[in-house]
Every structure is written in C-alpha cells, then in structure tokens.
Amino acid sequence: MTVYADNAATTRMSRTALDAMLPAMEENYGNPSSLHSVGQRAAELLMKSRETVARCLNCQPREIIFTSGGSEADNQALLSAAAIGRRKGKMHIISTAFEHHAILHTLKKLEKEGFEVELLPVHENGMVSAQQVADAIREDTCLVTVMYANNEIGSILPIEEIGAVCREKGVLFHTDAVQAAGHLPIDVQAQHIDMLSLSGHKFHGPKGVGALYVRGGIPLVNVIEGGAQERGKRAGTENVPGIAGMAAALEEACAHMEENRVKVTALRDKLIAGLSRIPHSAVNGDLEHRLPGNVNFCFEGIEGESLLLLLDAAGICASSGSACTSGSLDPSHVLLAIGRPHEVAHGSLRLSLCEWNTQEEVDHILREVPRVVEYLRSMSPVWKDLESGKKAFML
C-alpha cells in the first residue's frame, strides 16, 4: 500500500487533465503563432484555456499570463509592482514572514535594489490580520503581497479584507494563491485582488505551468525576454499541452470544490484528532481557517527527517516542514514564524490530502505514525533527557 499524503508538494494528474493534454500533443501540436491550420488549432486551444482560467477567477481572458509555474508568476508579479513603485518613488513593500520562498527570495533581491521590505509577523495560530496590513501601509508603500493559504501549515488568510484595505489605500495587492486555486473560492473582483499567482500541479494539473492574473492596466515587466507571446509580457512558445491540462484541471477542481472540501475536511479532522493523542505533540496552524487537506504536527524529541524515512518504509509519502538548504538542515521558516523553538520545529510532519485519499489510508497513517514516533523516541537521547527531567518538555 502506498499512501500519497504530500499533495501540497504536488498532486497526481487527473484523467481530465491528461485527456486535455494528449490532443494538444498529437493533433493540435502546432505553434500558436503559425498562420497555418495546425498552428491555428493550437491557438484556438490556447484561447479556450485562457477563457477557462479567467472564468474560474472571475476576470477577463486578456488579464491572464501563462507562466512556467507558481514561482515565475510570483517573481513577475513582484518585479512588476516594484518597477511601478520605483517610478513613483514608492519603495516600501509589505509581506509576511511565512511566504513561499518564491516570494521571500524575490523580496530579498528587491531589498538589495533599495526597496524596504516589511515582513509582518505571523500570530502563533498561523494568521496575519487585515488590521496588521492596514497598520503597516505607508504613503510610500507600493505593494502588499500576502499568500492566500500557507503551503506548510494550511492557514487561510483573510484575503478579501486585506484586499479591501489595499484598495481603499490605493496600494497594489498581490496574492500567492498557489495552494488556494482549485481548493478555495477565488473571485478577484469581490476579493479586490490586483495580481494573483497559481500553479497547475497543485490541483491535479501538470507541472511546469502556471498563471499570473494581472488586473487590466497594470503594466508588467518581463522575466523572460524574446518573442511577442502573452501580449509581449512572457516570451517563449506557449506550453499548449500544459496550459490545456492546467485549464481542464482547474475547471474540474472548481466544479467539485464543495464536495471535495467536505470529503477532504472529514479525513483531515480524523487525522488531526488521532495524531493529537500522541503525547507531547502539537498541531501547527489554525484549526478553523485551514486548508481542507492540511495536517501539520510537531512531535517533541524526534527528527522530522527520520520520521519521513520510516513512514516511507511503511508506505506513507509525507513531508516535514523543514527544507534542506545548502547542506545544512534548517528548520522551517514557517514553523519558526509561528514561534516554534528550533528543537521543536525539527520534529515536524506535514500530511497533505486530496479527494482521492480514503478512510483506509487515514487509518493506516493513524496506525503507523504513533508507532514510528514511539520507536524514534525510544532511540533518541533528547527524549531520554526530556523523560528523565534533565530537560523540560516544550509541548
């Protein structure tokens, strides 16, 4: 049995997405810029896909730029907003401490170019409020970028309120909606969103394709220079199969959003309730404003990496909060942002579910995780110190 519980990292493609992609490779394989019939069929597919994505976000098709994924969309959104800011002499950018690295690393780059970046602190329940954003906005703020939902701990942020604050103060608002698209309702009008990033592979679409929504009239800077594709804003022959697959996957996800939410939330809550019974454990993130599929725990006295390896041996594909960067094992910046101490942040586990997970799989996880945690603790010198009272428990 292989239980795939790492859907926040990427998802398996749906039959619908595959069925949309194959004709784009076998029949409509032309270059959409070509004038002949094969090219024009590809152009038609591209146009239809753009209309589909636009419908799912409630925007105009010409406000959609197809990119190579969420990271590129994030980069282009931030660099474009920064360019507008620089022209107006507005050099202050507001974001949060627990954004995806596609945001945080781009902000670091902008900081080196003279921008002042303010990362709002995250409450220990994993939330950032619209009031925090309102309080941080200044005369010289050119951009607010706040993620819709966090990829590690699943917090759903009050995007509509944050959008309203930004609109009222006349500040551009971008949201990284990569974890939200296909899973949570998106309406860029009602939610006052100026720019939004999404990525195909987080909702059963293909990898290497994403989209950036940009409200009409907001000028973009190119990340990729070259031909005149995507209204001249993103060069390179369009990834027509990928785009068609992503559009089909998004349409399907949006059509089944409510039933998927109900199903996945039930599985999630069963997992959270079961894993909470493990002694000296704590759930990370808010229980109420939470992505349907997200489960994230810290277990004291163990290393997340060892836990993952043993769970893999038990047929469970999961993830730890921590990212292995340049050889050193740094704990997750997200867990540190919500105030978890380093030692505790190291013992984290993220299980992210989709509508294809089953009760049986959840039962399997609930058998295996407590067993593996207990086994690792039985071998852990840190756990010995905690049990003997030499060190104090933090959870």
Ligand SMILES: *Cc1c(COP(=O)(O)O)cnc(C)c1O
């Ligand atoms: C996955 C992810 C990204 C990056 O998307 P890619 O398509 O893999 O580049 C950005 N932001 C968040 C929140 C994500 O979960």
